[in-house]
Amino acid sequence: MKNYTCECGGKMNIEEVEIAEGIKSKGYKCEKCGDVEFTEEQMREALRKKEKSIKTVVTRKLGEIGGSLIIRIPKSVENQMKLKSGKEVNLIVEKNRIIVEPV
């Protein structure tokens, strides 16, 4: 196992680090500044764990109001995520998908 040293000079140890809410995966964490780095393999494992954490997929048709596209949120998701009209959400645009994240 290669020994990693952080840019700050601190030693990097393998630890379970939180990659998303409630999801932990192995990565190198600096014991001095807390920076986290992943090897390629650790990154793949982290992404796998993140994908697995997806609990619900709902299919919706896009609608249109005033020339803008809209998506209706099902009641079940509204309740689960404690959403309500007027609440702010972030649209996170990735290569092939859009994630809606309550702020």
Ligand SMILES: [Zn+2]
């Ligand atoms: Zn460091």
